[in-house]
Amino acid sequence: MMNNKTWALTKVLIKNGEGLSFKLNTKKAWILFIAIIGITIPSLLFGYIKFIELIYHSLATINQQGVILSWGLAINSIMIFIFGMFYIISSFYFSGDIENFLPLPIKPKQIVGAKFLVTVLYEYLISAFIFLPILIYYGIYESAGLLYYIYGLIVFALIPILPIAFGALIVMLIMRFTNFSRYRELFKIIGGVIAMFVGIGLNFAFQSFAAKLDQNTIGELLELGNNSLSVVTSRMFPTVRWAAQALLDYKIANGLTNLLIFCGLSAGIYIVLLYFSELVYFKGVVGLSESSARSVVLDEDLGKLLKKNSVIKSYTLNELRILFRTPIYFLNCVLINIIWPLFIILPLLITPDDPTQGDLSMLLELLREPKAIGMIIGITLAAITFIGGSNGITATAISREGKELHIKKHIPVSYRHQITAKVLAGIVLSYIGVVILILIMIFLYKLPWYLGLLLLVIGILPTILTSFTGILLDLYNPKLDWDSEQKAVKQNINVLYNILISTAAAALIGVITYVFKSSAVLTIISIIVLISLLDLLLYYLVYTKGTVRFKELEG
Amino acid sequence: MLLRLEVIIVIYLENVSKTYSGGVKANDQISLTIPSGRIFGFLGPNGAGKTTMIKLITGILAVDSGRIEVNGIDIAKQPLAAKKQIGYVPDTPNMFLRLKGIEYLNFMADVYDVSLDERQVRIADLCRRFEMTKVLKNPIQSYSQGMRQKIVIIGVLLHQPSVWILDEPMTGLDPHSSYVLKEMMREHVNNNNTVFFSTHVLDVAEKICDEIAIINKGKILFTGDMAEMREHFRKNESLEKFFLELTHDEQ
Numbered sequence: 042m043m044n045n046k047t048w049a050l051t052k053v054l055i056k057n058g059e060g061l062s063f064k065l066n067t068k069k070a071w072i073l074f075i076a077i078i079g080i081t082i083p084s085l086l087f088g089y090i091k092f093i094e095l096i097y098h099s100l101a102t103i104n105q106q107g108v109i110l111s112w113g114l115a116i117n118s119i120m121i122f123i124f125g126m127f128y129i130i131s132s133f134y135f136s137g138d139i140e141n142f143l144p145l146p147i148k149p150k151q152i153v154g155a156k157f158l159v160t161v162l163y164e165y166l167i168s169a170f171i172f173l174p175i176l177i178y179y180g181i182y183e184s185a186g187l188l189y190y191i192y193g194l195i196v197f198a199l200i201p202i203l204p205i206a207f208g209a210l211i212v213m214l215i216m217r218f219t220n221f222s223r224y225r226e227l228f229k230i231i232g233g234v235i236a237m238f239v240g241i242g243l244n245f246a247f248q249s250f251a252a253k254l255d256q257n258t259i260g261e262l263l264e265l266g267n268n269s270l271s272v273v274t275s276r277m278f279p280t281v282r283w284a285a286q287a288l289l290d291y292k293i294a295n296g297l298t299n300l301l302i303f304c305g306l307s308a309g310i311y312i313v314l315l316y317f318s319e320l321v322y323f324k325g326v327v328g329l330s331e332s333s334a335r336s337v338v339l340d341e342d343l344g345k346l347l348k349k350n351s352v353i354k355s356y357t358l359n360e361l362r363i364l365f366r367t368p369i370y371f372l373n374c375v376l377i378n379i380i381w382p383l384f385i386i387l388p389l390l391i392t393p394d395d396p397t398q399g400d401l402s403m404l405l406e407l408l409r410e411p412k413a414i415g416m417i418i419g420i421t422l423a424a425i426t427f428i429g430g431s432n433g434i435t436a437t438a439i440s441r442e443g444k445e446l447h448i449k450k451h452i453p454v455s456y457r458h459q460i461t462a463k464v465l466a467g468i469v470l471s472y473i474g475v476v477i478l479i480l481i482m483i484f485l486y487k488l489p490w491y492l493g494l495l496l497l498v499i500g501i502l503p504t505i506l507t508s509f510t511g512i513l514l515d516l517y518n519p520k521l522d523w524d525s526e527q528k529a530v531k532q533n534i535n536v537l538y539n540i541l542i543s544t545a546a547a548a549l550i551g552v553i554t555y556v557f558k559s560s561a562v563l564t565i566i567s568i569i570v571l572i573s574l575l576d577l578l579l580y581y582l583v584y585t586k587g588t589v590r591f592k593e594l595e596g
Numbered sequence: 597m598l599l600r601l602e603v604i605i606v607i608y609l610e611n612v613s614k615t616y617s618g619g620v621k622a623n624d625q626i627s628l629t630i631p632s633g634r635i636f637g638f639l640g641p642n643g644a645g646k647t648t649m650i651k652l653i654t655g656i657l658a659v660d661s662g663r664i665e666v667n668g669i670d671i672a673k674q675p676l677a678a679k680k681q682i683g684y685v686p687d688t689p690n691m692f693l694r695l696k697g698i699e700y701l702n703f704m705a706d707v708y709d710v711s712l713d714e715r716q717v718r719i720a721d722l723c724r725r726f727e728m729t730k731v732l733k734n735p736i737q738s739y740s741q742g743m744r745q746k747i748v749i750i751g752v753l754l755h756q757p758s759v760w761i762l763d764e765p766m767t768g769l770d771p772h773s774s775y776v777l778k779e780m781m782r783e784h785v786n787n788n789n790t791v792f793f794s795t796h797v798l799d800v801a802e803k804i805c806d807e808i809a810i811i812n813k814g815k816i817l818f819t820g821d822m823a824e825m826r827e828h829f830r831k832n833e834s835l836e837k838f839f840l841e842l843t844h845d846e847q
Contacts, residue, residue, distance in 0.1 A: 338698070338732045343720055346698045346732065347705075347712060355706035359695065366694040366735075445691045450656040452707050453679035595657055 046147060050155035055162070057138065073518050073538070081541040086174065088548055093178050106179070111285035113175035114200060118281055120171060121164045122204035126240055127372060128163060128531065129209050130233040132156050134216055135368045136527040139326055153318035157209060157311070164201040172197065176288075189291045192300055196284045202307040203280045206314045212236045213318060216325035230368050237380060280306050352454055356462035357469070363441070364434065364466065369526040370441065374434045378474035381428045385481055414492065415561030419554025421482070421496055422568055423547040426503040428474050430543020433536035435467035435511030439519040439594070440529045446521055446594065456591040457584060460512060464583070467508035468501070475500040499565070502572040506546060509579035511539045516583075516590040546575070604632045604667075606759055606790040607653060612662035614648055622648035624814040626662070630792055630807075632758075633785050637805035638794040645814040646794040647687060650763050653792075654684045666759060680708065683757035687764045689744035693737040697728065697747050700736060701754065708755035715754060722750040725776055741768040749777065760784060762793040766800055778804055 093109065100106040133139075133156055142152055176193045179185070212233075219232030283303035290296035338346065350358065364370045442449060449459055479496050482488040514535040523529050530536065550568055557564040607630040614623040622645045630636045640646050651657040653664055655671045655678060664671045671678040692700045705715040723729040726746040736744060745768050753760070760781070766774050781791045781804065795801050801808050802822060810818040810825070818828055 336733050337730045340720065340724070340729055343723070343729060343732070344716055346702075347715055347719065348702055349712045349715075350702075350706050352706055352709075355703050359692075359699070359703055362699065363692075363694045444688075447651065447656045447686065448691050451654040451679060451682070451684050452704075453676045454707055455676060592658075 047151045047154040047158075050142075050147065050151055051158045054138070054155055054159050070518055073514070074534075077538045077541060081545045085541070085544060085548065089170075090174055090178065093175055097178065097182065106182075107285075107289045109175055110179055110288050111281055113172050114196070114281040114285055117168055117172040117200060118204045120167050121201045122208055122240065124167060125160060125164055125201070125205040126208040126212065126237055127377070128160050129156075129205065129212050130216075130236065130372055131369050131527050131531050132160060133209070133212060133322075134233075134326060135372070136525050138525060143323075143326070149318045149322040150315040153209070153213075153322055154315055157205065157314065160205050160209075161201045164205060165197075168197055168200060172200065179288075185291070189288065192287050192291050192296065195300065195304065196288060199304060199307040200281075200284060203310055206310045208236075208240055209314055210317060211240045213321050213325060215239065217321040219325075230371055233368070233372055234376065237376070280310075353458055353462050353465070356454065356459065357465045360438070360463060360466035361469065364470070367526055369530060373530045374432050374437070375470060378428060378432050378470055379477060381424075381431070382474055382478035382481060385478070386485060411561075415558060415564035416554055417488070417492065418496060418499070418561070418565050419550055419568060421478070422499060422503055422572075423550040423554070425471075425475050425478065425500050426507060426543050426547040426550060427540075428478070429471040429504045429507035430510070430539045430546070431536075432467075432471060432474070433511070433530055433533070433539065434470055435464055435508045436515050436535040436539040437520075437530045437533050438463040438467065438512055439515040439591075440521060440523075440533050440535065441526075442519075443521055443523050443529060446519075450594075456588045460516075460583060460587055460591060464508045464512050467511060468504050471504035471508060472501060475504060495565075499569060502569065502576060503546070503550075505576050506572055506579065507539065507543045509576065509583050510542050511535070513579065513583055513587055514538050514542075516587050516594075519594065521594075604788075605629050606632045606667055607792060608663075608665040608668075609653070610663045612649075612652060612664060613660050614652055614657060615660055621814045623652065626811075626814075626816055628809060628816065628819065630790060632790050633788045634806040635781055635785050635791045635793070635804055637801040637808040638792065638811060639798065639801045639808050640794075640796065640811035642796050644796075644811045646796075646811060647763055648814075649811065650684070650761055650792075650794060654682055654761060655679050680755070681757060681759050683752040683755070683760045685745075685749050685752055685760075685762040685765055687767070689741070689748045689768070691736075691748065694735060696735055697732040697739070700747060701732070701751055704751040705754050710754050718754050718756070719750070722753060725780070726750060726773060742770050742773060745769055746773055758789045760789070760791045760793070762791070764795060765793055766795065766797075 096112075097106050097109050100108055133153070139152070176197070180189055180193065183189075215232045215236040219235075280303055283299045283306065287296050287300035287303055290299065364374050439446070476497065479488075479493050479500065482496075483490055483493040518535055518538075520529060520533050520535070549571070553567050553571065554564055557567055607628070609626055609628040612623055612626045613621070615621050626649065638646050638649065648657065652659055653666065653671070655675050658672065666678045667681045669678040669681065692703075695703070701715070701719055705719075710718070720729075723732065726749070728743065728746055728750065731739065731743065736747060739747065745765075749762075749765070765777060769777065781793075785791055785806070793804075805822065807819070807821050808825060809816050818825060820828065
């Protein structure tokens with residue numbers, strides 16, 4: 042199934058900068074890398090391990106600690122699925138290299154196979170963060186033998202296959218049918234959005250199905266003890282179940298059987314994907330970059346098209362136009378802002394028939410408790426910080442200029458103004474995400490409107506924070522040498538840096554919320570003071586060091 | 597024909613050096629004065645340092661040492677004022693591809709602070725001359741190479757800069773547009789303005805320029821008019837080979 046051409050192509054893709062090829066060739070890049078990774082990762086990991094510890098020991102009291110493995114694997118799979126979806130749409134359909142492959146004697150399954158493998162490699166990062174600590178923690182506390190770790194390694198290697206293949210199948214199917222009309226690019230974007238929702242929707246549907254199915258059996262399984270609950274939690278992605286069982290029973294033959302089933306299924310899914318790609322992939326790709334006939338401007342109409350704006354407004358609008366019109370940028374910078382807030386709708390869609398029953402109604406009740414105000418504000422602001430940091434708008438604002446950066450250096454616009462325009466584009470789009478999130482909270486979760494209003498006002502602070510950190514990162518470490526837009530945003534380490542920094546900031550907000558949980562006023566004031574101070578500090582850095590740095594960049 | 601306009605020094609370079617981070621000297625101790633009312637050609641083979649020089653004059657790169665003035669304004673000291681004097685056409689016109697032609701022109705007009713009335717007149721005039729009006733509402737991405745070149749030229753001329761700097765401007769232009777551009781360059785210098793352009797094709801330089809400078813390996817080998825250049829080449833045998841290379845490049 043893995044022939045030489047697929048393998049050769051995979052190597053070419055990796056060497057050509059798809060996947061994780063972060064070049065740290067300057068001293069500055071190394072310092073940045075060490076500083077950010079060295080500070081954020083250990084502190085995030087520390088918090089995460091504390092969390093694992095808590096879950097593990099609570100589960101251990103009911104002799105169900107093994108469930109943590111299947112939970113870990115399931116959450117891992119969902120994260121891989123969501124990030125993988127973005128990656129697949131970008132890499133399979135919008136990356137410039139496809140044009141170069143089409144004339145070569147390569148089969149669709151070889152391109153898909155290679156791009157799939159690169160995606161799997163990329164998603165190992167997620168597994169390393171989410172699953173690996175659980176695997177190791179469990180192994181240590183259960184005094185597991187060598188075989189456990191060998192099984193663990195195999196599971197780690199194969200776990201991304203199902204979620205990515207599942208995502209790829211949905212994407213390919215939808216792209217096959219949206220590849221028409223002269224507005225091809227627009228339809229592709231819409232196709233990408235539909236694919237995202239179908240995928241995530243299906244995912245949640247499976248979960249709710251599994252949840253309903255098991256309402257009655259959970260009680261019985263609980264009584265059985267001995268990790269029997271893990272059967273339930275791993276229904277989200279079917280292969281998770283065998284993977285978890287293999288790890289739980291590694292000492293006995295059942296473990297090996299489960300491992301073999303898991304490996305076999307993963308391989309099977311990969312083969313199905315390849316055969317499917319033969320049927321639909323090229324039909325979805327061919328003609329992607331064709332442009333179409335447009336409207337004609339008559340001399341007398343010219344006046345109506347002219348419009349004068351201030352330099353900053355004009356520049357900001359340009360940034361926004363480019364973000365919206367470049368499919369790769371749209372998916373990774375714009376859409377992601379809207380996708381995150383929409384996630385919180387999904388639980389509503391899958392609740393049991395009577396909405397007054399179950400966990401959700403408890404949550405709704407909680408939202409209206411006065412005691413919960415501080416927590417609601419804290420958690421929402423933490424979420425806004427995370428969402429703002431993950432969109433990569435400012436973290437790729439300089440990188441996106443690529444080889445055309447020189448244009449921005451010869452126009453008579455000060456670097457200060459240019460940075461302002463780029464930051465504004467980031468704030469505007471991040472804030473749209475904030476507005477959507479809060480509207481959903483008000484209208485669907487019955488959040489009191491005054492809290493919504495308060496959040497709308499304070500919510501601007503974290504979007505400024507993450508926009509400033511992003512632009513600073515990208516000014517210091519821009520990725521200008523790229524040949525496809527995909528590389529400017531998807532393979533840009535600054536996006537990862539900004540996600541890490543914003544996650545750390547979100548965690549800090551979480552800690553404050555927890556520390557001051559007795560007083561909502563104190564929580565809110567502390568958070569506002571903290572973020573405002575950070576904003577001011579960053580403002581200073583951006584407009585002193587940042588502008589100097591922009592000047593030094595050689596386009 | 598003997599109308600004499602006052603000749604002003606428009607572009608002034610004094611001992612300009614630029615070394616790239618790899619240690620490659622792109623420009624080495626270059627001094628150059630370019631007067632007004634001339635089409636000044638910058639001739640040299642590919643990789644001679646022409647583009648680097650243009651990037652230094654337009655403020656895209658900073659000099660390591662030396663001084664550059666445009667219309668008497670030091671580009672290092674007053675970058676924005678100096679940049680406003682210049683209309684610069686880069687060698688690759690693949691920029692702002694996701695914007696529509698008209699959006700790009702509005703952006704450039706905003707950036708160079710061109711009033712609405714002025715842009716009305718100039719966009720209409722330039723687009724008519726380059727036959728670009730019809731396609732203004734289409735994305736630049738859908739333009740051919742030549743059309744992209746033309747929209748960029750229109751964009752940088754909207755603010756009526758006194759100094760035009762064009763990097764290999766004839767590449768990719770169709771014969772008609774190339775003719776229009778040459779005509780416009782001539783008109784521009786007739787109004788006592790300056791055109792500075794680079795080319796690696798001797799033939800282009802010969803046909804258009806009033807004066808040329810020849811650059812190779814970051815050093816200026818010659819400055820003067822066409823007749824002086826031929827004379828210079830005849831006397832200097834080592835340059836003759838170089839001259840042949842440039843001639844050869846035409847093919």
